[in-house]
Amino acid sequence: MISEKIASVFNEPDCEKNRGKTAGERKKGCGTKGLTPGAAAGGCAFDGAKIALQPVTDVVHLVHGPIACEGNSWDTRNVGTSGPLIYRWGFTTDLSEMDVIHGGEKKLYRAIKEAVAKYAPPAIFVYQTCVPALIGDDIDQVCKVASERLGLPVVPVNAPGFVGSKNLGNKLGAEALLAHVIGTIEPSDAGPTDINIIGEYNVAGEFALVKPLFDELGIRIRACITGNSRYRDLAGAHTARVNMMVCSQAMINLGRGMRERWGIPYFEGSFYGIGDTSQTLRTIATLLVERGATADLIARTEALIAREEAKAWAAMAAYRPRLAGKRVLLYTGGVKSWSVVHALQEMGMEVVGTSVRKSTEDDKARARAALDQNTGKVGELFGAIANPEMYRMFRDGEADIMLSGGRSQFVALKARTAWMDINQERHHGYAGYDGMLELVRQMDIEINNPVWAQVRAPAPWDPPAASPGVTPLIPAGRRAAP
Numbered sequence: 001m002i003s004e005k006i007a008s009v010f011n012e013p014d015c016e017k018n019r020g021k022t023a024g025e026r027k028k029g030c031g032t033k034g035l036t037p038g039a040a041a042g043g044c045a046f047d048g049a050k051i052a053l054q055p056v057t058d059v060v061h062l063v064h065g066p067i068a069c070e071g072n073s074w075d076t077r078n079v080g081t082s083g084p085l086i087y088r089w090g091f092t093t094d095l096s097e098m099d100v101i102h103g104g105e106k107k108l109y110r111a112i113k114e115a116v117a118k119y120a121p122p123a124i125f126v127y128q129t130c131v132p133a134l135i136g137d138d139i140d141q142v143c144k145v146a147s148e149r150l151g152l153p154v155v156p157v158n159a160p161g162f163v164g165s166k167n168l169g170n171k172l173g174a175e176a177l178l179a180h181v182i183g184t185i186e187p188s189d190a191g192p193t194d195i196n197i198i199g200e201y202n203v204a205g206e207f208a209l210v211k212p213l214f215d216e217l218g219i220r221i222r223a224c225i226t227g228n229s230r231y232r233d234l235a236g237a238h239t240a241r242v243n244m245m246v247c248s249q250a251m252i253n254l255g256r257g258m259r260e261r262w263g264i265p266y267f268e269g270s271f272y273g274i275g276d277t278s279q280t281l282r283t284i285a286t287l288l289v290e291r292g293a294t295a296d297l298i299a300r301t302e303a304l305i306a307r308e309e310a311k312a313w314a315a316m317a318a319y320r321p322r323l324a325g326k327r328v329l330l331y332t333g334g335v336k337s338w339s340v341v342h343a344l345q346e347m348g349m350e351v352v353g354t355s356v357r358k359s360t361e362d363d364k365a366r367a368r369a370a371l372d373q374n375t376g377k378v379g380e381l382f383g384a385i386a387n388p389e390m391y392r393m394f395r396d397g398e399a400d401i402m403l404s405g406g407r408s409q410f411v412a413l414k415a416r417t418a419w420m421d422i423n424q425e426r427h428h429g430y431a432g433y434d435g436m437l438e439l440v441r442q443m444d445i446e447i448n449n450p451v452w453a454q455v456r457a458p459a460p461w462d463p464p465a466a467s468p469g470v471t472p473l474i475p476a477g478r479r480a481a482p
């Protein structure tokens with residue numbers, strides 16, 4: 001029953017926020033705050049489950065519902081693949097009014113059969129949406145029957161949009177993996193240096209920047225859940241020795257579930273920032289040695305860290321004179337709210353503030369510590385910044401660049417301030433040592449772009465001197481064009 005599943009997700013014991021709640025508050029779940037009038041609602045639970053599982057690249061992702069559900073969620077993240085492309089196809093049962101009257105279960109079965117005949121995938125993921133859930137289509141039963149008759153795993157992902165937020169959908173996607181996928185295949189080659197990475201979505205293919213480090217150390221990524229994933233790797237993920245959680249909010253239930261069921265410890269780490277990448281590698285090596293890997297792994301990891309850090313800092317030194325003194329507003333969430341701060345500070349940049357809208361308490365503490373190191377001041381953590389206030393900050397020259405997701409880009413650009421995408425739609429990978437160098441390179445391109453001199457100069461038709469009563473957008477002396 002979906003209600004029982006949601007209740008268990010709301011009761012997540014490893015969620016720090018949840019532990020601080022009373023039993024009554026826990027029952028109400030997360031994200032129950034009403035919407036601000038005029039604000040976008042954000043993704044639904046179906047969207048969250050789809051985002052979480054779409055990077056499984058070799059399966060058919062079949063959306064059971066009206067075509068708009070698939071249309072709205074199709075390819076919204078720029079997640080990369082090193083092989084199969086089937087995950088980029090949009091499959092839907094395209095329910096119509098007649099299906100609402102007669103039910104959509106037969107149509108769903110026919111769609112599964114057609115997908116198997118045409119594409120021969122290793123598995124099919126079937127997503128429930130609002131309309132079939134409301135008319136009572138039992139996708140669990142259809143998937144079970146289809147799986148038996150067609151001879152392949154057909155996985156129900158029961159997360160209709162109306163049950164809650166995108167974040168809840170992430171967790172329901174993880175529940176589907178726990179219930180139907182992980183542990184269903186026994187790999188014959190399990191070893192003492194196998195790990196899983198949970199919550200790494202391979203945005204812009206950036207995991208390719210990190211994987212060679214693991215390959216060199218002889219650490220095998222059994223499954224990346226779910227970035228550039230293959231079905232069989234996920235099915236055998238229970239044999240790994242350590243789980244690394246990249247974003248604790250998205251799939252913490254999966255880390256806890258795998259620890260309870262298969263005894264795999266998990267820790268939270270990050271591949272954003274040089275220091276954090278090194279710390280993550282160290283932690284993985286230590287945990288693997290504790291769980292049976294040979295002790296020399298720790299020394300080999302330290303040698304690799306020393307070499308890679310030296311290489312990265314040497315390469316980044318060229319950018320220091322061009323970036324030192326520039327001010328950055330980080331408007332993102334989760335681990336990125338603190339993990340890139342150190343590297344920017346090392347470039348001599350000033351991080352004027354970082355948002356902690358979607359961050360855990362632990363993220364907030366780390367962000368505060370990182371900023372304190374920068375300025376000695378406390379309190380530069382932002383919640384949501386209203387657009388007029390954000391515009392004022394840029395207009396008054398309080399930041400030279402904003403790093404954020406696409407939705408807030410126009411506020412910065414309207415105020416003639418550089419902006420860079422750091423969220424899921426971006427087209428550059430920023431993970432690991434090479435990724436940090438790429439981040440710095442892109443920031444240099446944005447901040448020192450000659451376009452700013454053009455757009456901040458007076459227009460040819462402007463009077464030579466400021467007319468009385470005309471307020472310049474950027475007060476004189478606050479910020480010179482590069």
Ligand code: SF4
Pocket residue numbers: 044045046047065068069072128129130131160161162
């Ligand atoms: S809220 Fe329901 S109908 Fe709307 S996109 Fe999500 S699943 Fe589809």
